[in-house]
Amino acid sequence: MAEELAHRILSDLSTAFQRHPNIDEVGFICCPTCQHNRSPVVVENNKLGIETWCLELIFPYAHDKVLRARSRDDSGRKIKVSRSARSLLEATRAVLLVQADCLTAWNIRKELVEAEDLKCIQDLKFAALVLTKHPKSSETFAHRRWLLKQVVQKTSSTSPQPHPVAPASHTNGLVAGDQASGGATAAQPLSAQRGTKAELPCDEKLLEAELAVCQRSAERYPSNYYAWTHRAWVVENVARCHYKILMRELSDTRHWISRHISDHSGLQYRQFLITQLGTHFRSADALQDEFLPLLTAEFELLTDLITAFPGHEALWYHRRYVFQQWETVLSVYKCPKSDNSASSRNLTHLHQGRSDIPAEFSRDCEDGKPHHATVVQGNKKAKVDPAYTEHLTLQTELEFCRNVMATCQDGWQVRLAGSYQHWLQQRILGRDNNPL
Amino acid sequence: MKLYSLSVLYKRDSKVHLLMGGYDLQSFGYFQRGSVKEFMVFTSQIIVERCREGSRSTVKEQEYMCHCYIRTDGLGGVLIADHEYPQRVAFTLLNKVLDDFTQKVPAHLWPDGNQNTIHYTELDGYLAKYQNPREADSMMKIQSELDETKIILHKSIEAVLERGEKLDDLVAKSEDLSVQSKTFYKTAKKQNQCCVIL
Numbered sequence A: 001m002a003e004e005l006a007h008r009i010l011s012d013l014s015t016a017f018q019r020h021p022n023i024d025e026v027g028f029i030c031c032p033t034c035q036h037n038r039s040p041v042v043v044e045n046n047k048l049g050i051e052t053w054c055l056e057l058i059f060p061y062a063h064d065k066v067l068r069a070r071s072r073d074d075s076g077r078k079i080k081v082s083r084s085a086r087s088l089l090e091a092t093r094a095v096l097l098v099q100a101d102c103l104t105a106w107n108i109r110k111e112l113v114e115a116e117d118l119k120c121i122q123d124l125k126f127a128a129l130v131l132t133k134h135p136k137s138s139e140t141f142a143h144r145r146w147l148l149k150q151v152v153q154k155t156s157s158t159s160p161q162p163h164p165v166a167p168a169s170h171t172n173g174l175v176a177g178d179q180a181s182g183g184a185t186a187a188q189p190l191s192a193q194r195g196t197k198a199e200l201p202c203d204e205k206l207l208e209a210e211l212a213v214c215q216r217s218a219e220r221y222p223s224n225y226y227a228w229t230h231r232a233w234v235v236e237n238v239a240r241c242h243y244k245i246l247m248r249e250l251s252d253t254r255h256w257i258s259r260h261i262s263d264h265s266g267l268q269y270r271q272f273l274i275t276q277l278g279t280h281f282r283s284a285d286a287l288q289d290e291f292l293p294l295l296t297a298e299f300e301l302l303t304d305l306i307t308a309f310p311g312h313e314a315l316w317y318h319r320r321y322v323f324q325q326w327e328t329v330l331s332v333y334k335c336p337k338s339d340n341s342a343s344s345r346n347l348t349h350l351h352q353g354r355s356d357i358p359a360e361f362s363r364d365c366e367d368g369k370p371h372h373a374t375v376v377q378g379n380k381k382a383k384v385d386p387a388y389t390e391h392l393t394l395q396t397e398l399e400f401c402r403n404v405m406a407t408c409q410d411g412w413q414v415r416l417a418g419s420y421q422h423w424l425q426q427r428i429l430g431r432d433n434n435p436l
Numbered sequence B: 001m002k003l004y005s006l007s008v009l010y011k012r013d014s015k016v017h018l019l020m021g022g023y024d025l026q027s028f029g030y031f032q033r034g035s036v037k038e039f040m041v042f043t044s045q046i047i048v049e050r051c052r053e054g055s056r057s058t059v060k061e062q063e064y065m066c067h068c069y070i071r072t073d074g075l076g077g078v079l080i081a082d083h084e085y086p087q088r089v090a091f092t093l094l095n096k097v098l099d100d101f102t103q104k105v106p107a108h109l110w111p112d113g114n115q116n117t118i119h120y121t122e123l124d125g126y127l128a129k130y131q132n133p134r135e136a137d138s139m140m141k142i143q144s145e146l147d148e149t150k151i152i153l154h155k156s157i158e159a160v161l162e163r164g165e166k167l168d169d170l171v172a173k174s175e176d177l178s179v180q181s182k183t184f185y186k187t188a189k190k191q192n193q194c195c196v197i198l
Helices: A002-019 A052-069 A085-098 A103-114 A120-133 A138-158 A177-181 A204-220 A225-237 A243-259 A264-280 A284-308 A313-333 A341-355 A357-364 A372-377 A386-407 A411-433 B033-050 B087-104 B123-130 B137-141 B167-173 B179-190
Strands: A025-029 A041-044 A047-051 B003-012 B015-023 B055-061 B064-070 B075-082 B151-154
Touching: A002 A041, A002 A052, A002 A085, A025 A052, A025 A120, A047 A052, A052 A085, A052 A103, A085 A103, A085 A120, A103 A120, A103 A138, A120 A138, A120 A204, A138 A204, A138 A225, A204 A225, A204 A243, A225 A243, A225 A264, A243 A264, A243 A284, A264 A284, A264 A313, A284 A313, A284 A386, A313 A386, A313 A411, A386 A411, B003 B033, B003 B087, B003 B123, B015 B033, B015 B123, B033 B055, B033 B064, B033 B075, B033 B179, B055 B087, B064 B087, B075 B087, B087 B123, B167 B179
Parallel strands: A025 A047, B055 B151
Antiparallel strands: A041 A047, B003 B015, B003 B075, B055 B064, B064 B075
């Protein structure tokens, strides 16, 4: 009896999907008992609703079907169960809509894709639907990665092998990055080395769709680490860390983090972008002319957010990351011998600063405004002594901490500023004790 | 940072009724929105009932912050936001909304007013505008506009209830909550979910 009912509900579900191919959200309708003599599957406004009373009927029924398709005999060999692809699709669909982390069900769908009973694009659409109800289901994201790999492999086997550095050309109707996303991109690559990568190594539409899925999942569940790590994976493996995409993502997520100031995972994605962008700048000149301004902008964004919205730890930790990047960049092109008199003066200056940090820094940076921009952008042509730049950055950072601690009334914010200041000082001391 | 609901209520002799409400429930699932909205109204009402006239208080309930300001004339406002939304902006907004409401809706309509008799359509506009607290940039700076009244902080809805009162009972007794919303509350509570209001 129950089985019969479950079977009927499952076919209701299939009918709903057939009649409404554009279902874009799934949800449960809270309803512990069957109150009306009508189907528990509702479609309204392209949203699929399932009444909760029927979940305990359809889930065991469909799950059982899924497991039976996987059963093995005593010697561990698979028992051939003659099931149509259609019935397997229906069963796995029902299971996954209720419990998105059922790996067995996703694996059966993988086999169906391999047997060409199911198209990758279709299953991507279904997995996106599952994410509207289960936005942080790691298995669903893992399945998407598998599907994307299939799609990317297929496209790259029909066109010349795209490579992160070599120019990639596309013959099979893929959109070139220049036409589709020129407006959104923040800056054109300046050096010839990056100029060769004007074309995107992937299908723009596929990439956009995937990024949109990540965005929706991150929006639906706060601090959705799964969605953001998946996004990083997509940028790395689908867009192959293309310069243009990295820059666009950096400018697109700017708004998002300004509205989600306590979301570590969103900021971590930004750190991924910045780290990847750093690898695009090979020469010392490129690092100084293009990468440092980028870090400067990040410092400024953080100063702005920290001041406007006091007391959010995530922002302070992101600041530490930016500072570390800054240090790394400077250490890359720090020249060991500087006979320039000005720079050696600066070096001595720096050393004085190290011996007595607080007093020295307070003397030098009085207005408390960030100096990063003037240091780097104001001297684009003239070479700035890295030691001097580093010294100024440190000063600015320490001054920023002091300012916050002196003016802010939020106790937690003051503690965060204090611990950042402590961290900075520890770094300077550590560096002095262990010279490279 | 997000704003979910902004409501104007009237309190007299410890009886409270809703005059007008505005909601932004885009971030909730389509089929949840009805119940979520009912609970936002229910919560706003409970808070205004339990807080004194002339007071400002913020009630933290899971990841939601319910900011409440009741004027001495009985007109009250409740803004439900997430924990990222700056408290100061929330209270400045409540001040502004109550002032605007007083200007546009005559006070003699308040005691018997409800959503059908009162014509005040600004709430949705306010909600949309203040979703981004920096849109109201000047507000971020104005500190003096709020008078000296201290903001009382409560750690949960239970904390504002009177002795012996239980939230479960209030939910069960409520006539404004639908059967579906009550079940929704029970299930959410059983599963210890934090993705629903209350």
